[in-house]
Structures are given as C-alpha cells and as structure tokens.
Amino acid sequence: MVFLRIISAYFLALWLLGGMVAQAKPAQKYASIIVDADTLEILHARKIDSSRYPASTTKMMTLYLVFDALDRGEIHLHDKMKVSRFAANTPPVKLGLRAGSTISVENAIKALTVRSANDVSVVIAEHLGGTQENFARMMTQKAKALGMRSTRFKNPHGLPDPEHITTARDMAKLAKAHFQNHARYYHFFGVKSFHYQGRTYTNHNRLLGRIEGVDGFKTGFTNASGYNLVISAKRGGHRIIAVVLGGATGRSRDQHMADLIDRGFEVIRQNALRATNTQALYADNQAPLIRKYETSPAPDYIKAFTLRAGYGAQNTPSRVTIGPASAASLPAANPLHHWSIQIGAFSSARAAQMANRALIAQPEYQLRDDQGTIHPVSLNGRFLYRARIGDLSFERARKICQALGAQERACQLISPAS
Structure with missing residues (x-):
C-alpha cells in the first residue's frame, strides 16, 4: 500500500512538473504596455488583453484598498493590526510575523512595497475584509469599478x-488609478529600503534610482507568471506607466523595461514635435487645420491607441468633426447604416490622420479616402484626436472591428446617434 502511494505521488509530481514546464514558456506569458499617464495614449502594446498571472503585482490592489480605507478614516497609519495564525503560516516571501503579534499600518504598507511580504498581505486582508476570501472579493469588485474588465x-x-x-x-489602469485617486501615498512605492525588527530589506525593484525618472510601483514573480514589473517614470514634465508581464529572468525583464521606458518617452517627444502647431491653433476652441500629408510608411507610434477606450465609458458626441466626411453631412440616422469605428485617440491630429490612412491603405477592408475623420476632444486642458472611419453599415463596421480585435488592435463601434 505504501509502495502504491509512493508511485502515485511520483507520477502526480511528474504531472504537476510537466504542467509547470508547459506554463513556463515565455511566449505564453509575455505581455507589455506603455501608457502616457497624462493623455492615456498607449505608446506600445503587446498582448495587452491576454490573460496573465499578476503574481506580487497583486499587492498594488491590496494597497489600493488600504489607501481607500485611510482616506475614509477607517484606519490610520499608526493603527496596529493583529497577526492571525493563518497569516503567520502564509508561504514566503514574508516578514516572518508571529501569530498574536501586531504590525502598524504604515509598516505593513512598506512591507508590501519593499519586501513584498505575503504574510503581511494576509494581515491586511483579514483586518479590512474579515477573511482573505472576502477581501479578495472586495479586490475584484474594486477592479471592476476601476474598469479592470x-x-x-x-x-x-x-x-x-x-x-x-x-x-x-x-x-x-490600476497604476493610473493610484495616481488619480491616491497620489498622496504614491511615495510608498518608491521606498528603497525598509528597516523592521533589526533587519533591513531592500526593494525588489532594481530600476529605482538606476533608470532616469523611475520612481515607483511593483515587481512580481511566480513560476506560472514569469517575472513581472509595473513601473512609472517621469522625465521632462511627462509621466509614463509601463507594464511587463512574463519576463524570462529578472535581469532580462529589467533590461526590457528600461528599453521600453526610453521608447515611451521618445514616442511622446516625437508626437509633441508633430503636435506643436495643432495644439496652438486649437487653443481658441476653433477647429484646427488638418494639412494634407503625403502618404508614407506608418511608423510604430501611430499604432498607439488610448487606454480610456478600454474603460467601457459611454462614447460622447464631439462638438467638432473635421475631415472630408463631416458627421453633420450624414443623412438621418438609420439603425443599420452610417455607423463608424474608432481605431484610436492620439495626442496629435497628424498621428490620428496617419492611423486612418494606414487602415484605409489595407486592401482587405475596401475603404475610401473620404471615410476617414478626426474628432478632437478636450481632456484636462489638453486635446486628444479620435481617429474614425465612417459611412459604414453596422455589419461592415462590426466585421472590421472583429478583424482588428483578432490582431489585438483597438476598435470601437460608434452608433449613428453618437
């Protein structure tokens, strides 16, 4: 009987190991995104809507709920939280808290941002949610509220x-929400070391203080997830958010992230150079002049689209529509005709125009030059330029969006009434 148990355990271990190896293929784990934190324009995107394991970047949401509770006055930084036996027995990485002991809210925050302590995460969960399971439900509810679909x-x-x-x-989106709703606590993500009960812990984020402008957020790793990293960096008055999931090693992930950060700021710089005149012309709330540019190979940056489109917010009509086919010139709305698709929103009118032209140039969609329109919209004192293709039937608009979605490219259906 014992022999049979040993054999069964051996084959079970082989099966589990095989599953881990299958999961460990980097091609199945990798995803990355760079976002302009001010305009929400996506500057780089790879597999951004494919399911991945967050590993310890999860603690960004755990902390988001902590900051919510602090703002509501339900807890305070000096409050003590009790450590249960269940929390003390949580697998590493951990602080090694003893059951029955306590830890302050402030030290718990630092334990997560610096040490990434799993036992402290459970302490927080039980303190705010009663049980780990209930707190996880609270986390998911908050994720949905933030548009994390x-x-x-x-x-x-x-x-x-x-x-x-x-x-x-x-x-x-979660990183952006931290800036938008809990900026006063963001400095905790940039703490480089944490001293607790005679020991000093160093932040796992090796890019802090090493890469220009990097000032916070979180690392993560499990065998199933690969090496994850969420970063924010600020240079020259511009801030970006960057995410890399599924890195093969910590070193290669960090190098890739450093490259993405440089790329993100370069895209912003290039877009700003092309948007200078347009921004000035539109400062008086008049429709900007969209010049006719010669068709040229589309550079990578025009593939950018906005994070905002992924929040599921209702589309609002634009006051101004510019381009060959004005919305005002369309016949009365028909539920099956005169639909549009939105393929992105950009920081410059030229980039939006180039995005339209790049799609129109693809023969499989059979689009006309006069179907491309640009819709400027004001956002926090700045302008975004929505790139749209109009004069489509509902069925055709739907099929184009399906085709673009299969390529993991942005596409949003716009009804005739919008």
Whole structure:
C-alpha cells in the first residue's frame, strides 16, 4: 500500500512538473504596455488583453484598498493590526510575523512595497475584509469599478491560483488609478529600503534610482507568471506607466523595461514635435487645420491607441468633426447604416490622420479616402484626436472591428446617434 502511494505521488509530481514546464514558456506569458499617464495614449502594446498571472503585482490592489480605507478614516497609519495564525503560516516571501503579534499600518504598507511580504498581505486582508476570501472579493469588485474588465483576484498576495488573473492593460489602469485617486501615498512605492525588527530589506525593484525618472510601483514573480514589473517614470514634465508581464529572468525583464521606458518617452517627444502647431491653433476652441500629408510608411507610434477606450465609458458626441466626411453631412440616422469605428485617440491630429490612412491603405477592408475623420476632444486642458472611419453599415463596421480585435488592435463601434 505504501509502495502504491509512493508511485502515485511520483507520477502526480511528474504531472504537476510537466504542467509547470508547459506554463513556463515565455511566449505564453509575455505581455507589455506603455501608457502616457497624462493623455492615456498607449505608446506600445503587446498582448495587452491576454490573460496573465499578476503574481506580487497583486499587492498594488491590496494597497489600493488600504489607501481607500485611510482616506475614509477607517484606519490610520499608526493603527496596529493583529497577526492571525493563518497569516503567520502564509508561504514566503514574508516578514516572518508571529501569530498574536501586531504590525502598524504604515509598516505593513512598506512591507508590501519593499519586501513584498505575503504574510503581511494576509494581515491586511483579514483586518479590512474579515477573511482573505472576502477581501479578495472586495479586490475584484474594486477592479471592476476601476474598469479592470479582465481581472479577478483570489487572494491578497498573488500566490498561484489558476483563477487569479489580469492583463497588462488592466494593470496599467490600476497604476493610473493610484495616481488619480491616491497620489498622496504614491511615495510608498518608491521606498528603497525598509528597516523592521533589526533587519533591513531592500526593494525588489532594481530600476529605482538606476533608470532616469523611475520612481515607483511593483515587481512580481511566480513560476506560472514569469517575472513581472509595473513601473512609472517621469522625465521632462511627462509621466509614463509601463507594464511587463512574463519576463524570462529578472535581469532580462529589467533590461526590457528600461528599453521600453526610453521608447515611451521618445514616442511622446516625437508626437509633441508633430503636435506643436495643432495644439496652438486649437487653443481658441476653433477647429484646427488638418494639412494634407503625403502618404508614407506608418511608423510604430501611430499604432498607439488610448487606454480610456478600454474603460467601457459611454462614447460622447464631439462638438467638432473635421475631415472630408463631416458627421453633420450624414443623412438621418438609420439603425443599420452610417455607423463608424474608432481605431484610436492620439495626442496629435497628424498621428490620428496617419492611423486612418494606414487602415484605409489595407486592401482587405475596401475603404475610401473620404471615410476617414478626426474628432478632437478636450481632456484636462489638453486635446486628444479620435481617429474614425465612417459611412459604414453596422455589419461592415462590426466585421472590421472583429478583424482588428483578432490582431489585438483597438476598435470601437460608434452608433449613428453618437
């Protein structure tokens, strides 16, 4: 009987190991995104809506709920939280807290941002949610409220669970939400070291203080997830958010992230050079002049689209429509005709125009030059330029969006009434 148990355990171990090896292929894990934190324009995108395991970047949401509670006055930084036996027995990485001891809210925050302590994550979960399971439900509810459509949390630390998933896009949304709603606490993500009970812990984020402008956010790793990293960096008055999921090693992930950060700021610089005149012309709220540019190979940056489109917000009509086919010139709305698709929103009118031209130039879509339109919209004192293709039937618009979606490119259906 014992022999049979040993054999069964051996084959079970082989099966589990095989599953881990299958999961460990980098091609199945990798995803990345760079976002302009001010305009929400996506500057780089790879597999951004594919499900991935967040690992310890999960703790960004755990902390988001902590900051929510601090703002509501439900807890304070000096409050003590009790450590349960369940929390003390959480697998590493951990602080090694003893059951029955306490830890302050402030030290717990630093334990997550610097040490990425799993036991402290459970302490927080039990203190705010009663149980880890209930807190995980709170995390998922908050994720949905923030527009993180494809994220589901099953625990507060990110240890393996097949149903604990997110996407690169969703993690960028979470990072943006921290800036938008909890900027006063952002400095905790930039703490380089943490001293607790005679020991000093160093932040796992090796890019802090090493790469220009990098000032915060979180690393993560499990065998199933690969090496994850969410970063924010600021240079020359511009801030970007960058996410890399599924890196093969910590070193290669960090090098790739450093390259992406440089690329993101370069795209912003290039877009700013092309938007200078347009921004000035539109400062008086008059429609800008869109010049006719010669068709040329589309550079990578025009493939950018906005993070905002992924939030599921209702589309609002634009006051001004510019381009060959004005919305005002369309016949009365028909539920099956005069639909449009939106393929992106850009920081410059030229980039939006080039995005339209790049799609129109693809023969499989059979589009006309006069179907491209640009819709400027004001956002926090700046302008975004929505690139749209109009004069489509509902069925044709739907099929184009399906084709673009299969290529993981942005596409949003716009009804005749919009």
